[in-house]
Amino acid sequence: ETGVTQSPTHLIKTRGQQVTLRCSSQSGHNTVSWYQQALGQGPQFIFQYYREEENGRGNFPPRFSGLQVPNYSSELNVNALELDDSALYLCASSTRLAGSTDTQYFGPGTRLTVL
Amino acid sequence: DQQVKQNSPSLSVQEGRISILNCDYTNSMFDYFLWYKKYPAEGPTFLISISSIKDKNEDGRFTVFLNKSAKHLSLHIVPSQPGDSAVYFCAASRNTNAGKSTFGDGTTLTVKP
Numbered sequence: 001e002t003g004v005t006q007s008p009t010h011l012i013k014t015r016g017q018q019v020t021l022r023c024s025s026q027s028g029h030n031t032v033s034w035y036q037q038a039l040g041q042g043p044q045f046i047f048q049y050y051r052e053e054e055n056g057r058g059n060f061p062p063r064f065s066g067l068q069v070p071n072y073s074s075e076l077n078v079n080a081l082e083l084d085d086s087a088l089y090l091c092a093s094s095t096r097l098a099g100s101t102d103t104q105y106f107g108p109g110t111r112l113t114v115l
Numbered sequence: 116d117q118q119v120k121q122n123s124p125s126l127s128v129q130e131g132r133i134s135i136l137n138c139d140y141t142n143s144m145f146d147y148f149l150w151y152k153k154y155p156a157e158g159p160t161f162l163i164s165i166s167s168i169k170d171k172n173e174d175g176r177f178t179v180f181l182n183k184s185a186k187h188l189s190l191h192i193v194p195s196q197p198g199d200s201a202v203y204f205c206a207a208s209r210n211t212n213a214g215k216s217t218f219g220d221g222t223t224l225t226v227k228p
Contacts, residue, residue, distance in 0.1 A: 004158070033214035042119075042204050042218030043159070056215050090158055094214050104213050106151075106158030 004093050004107035012113045018079045021110045023091035025072040031055070031096045032074040033104065034066060037088040049074060050096055078112075086114045118142045119207050121219035129227055134192040136222050138205030141186060145207035149216065150179060150190045153202045162203075163190070166211070195226045 005024045013019050025032050031050045035043035045058035049068035063079040072093070078085055088111050092104040120139045128134045136150075146167040151159035165172040165179045165188065172179050178191045192199055202223050206216035 031214050035218075040220065042121075042206075042220045043216075045215055045217065048212075048214045056212075058215075092158070092214065096212070096214070102211070102213050103161050104216075106160070108156065108158050 004091060004105050006089075006091055006107035006110050008110060009108070010111045010113075012115065013081050014115050015081055015083060017081050017114075018077065019081060019112060021076040021078075021089050021091075021112070023074045023076070023093075023107055025074065025091075025093035026105050029072055029093035029095050029105075031094045031102065032068055032072065033092045033094075034074070034076045035090040035092065036060075036085075037090060037109070038084075039087070043090055046076070081114045083114050086112060088112075116141070117220075118145075119205055119217050119219040121203075121205055121222050123222050124220070125223045125225070127225045127227065128195050130197055131194045134190075134195045134199065134224055134226065136190040136192075136203050136205070136224065138188050138190075138219055139186060140188075140207050140217075142207070142217075143186070144209050145217075147208045147211045147213065148179070148181060148188050149206045149208070149213055150177075151204045151206060151218075152199075153204060153221070159204055164213070192224075195224075197226045197228050200224055200226050 033048040034046040037043045047057040088109040094102040149164040150162040205219040208216045
């Protein structure tokens with residue numbers, strides 16, 4: 001069973017640019033969530049995808065968008081980058097089954113720096 | 116408005132002693148609570164969870180206590196080991212969907228040999 005992987009590991013962009021971060025879910029998982037972790041803070045929920053459909057969104061503007069494809073890979077896209085977007089971006093995959101709890105498995109994250 | 120708070124940024128304990136990490140929440144709609152451990156350069160790793168219908172859950176050296184009336188939970192690690200040194204995050208969610216968790220800012224635990 002492979003773990004959750006993310007690419008790239010590190011990324012440097014300038015203000016106003018666009019970025020795409022990628023996540024490969026753990027085999028067999030049907031749900032992926034994305035989080036932003038600013039320095040010294042806990043992860044903050046961005047959105048969740050369940051079976052390729054958005055299934056909830058945190059307090060992030062529309063320039064944060066995403067998708068999930070049939071092989072359960074996922075992308076996080078951020079347009080018009082701002083300095084405050086500099087953070088560690090984490091994805092986590094899990095298997096959602098009705099009426100039960102799920103365990104999230106996190107990837108190592110992508111460190112985004114916006115200059 | 117931070118809905119999950121870990122008021123102690125750091126904690127240092129001696130090997131073999133008990134570590135107690137605390138977490139407070141404000142949203143009474145939360146019904147599922149989790150603790151994660153994070154080492155540098157790695158993503159958070161799930162440690163233990165508790166549903167709001169319980170007040171205690173135990174897994175080996177780790178026990179989580181939930182006090183719903185006080186909106187408070189704690190993680191006890193007994194005995195503490197140097198390998199437990201990490202950042203510990205408390206998280207809370209609704210409808211047992213851990214994938215939409217609200218996290219605290221973490222407590223850095225250092226276990227001294």
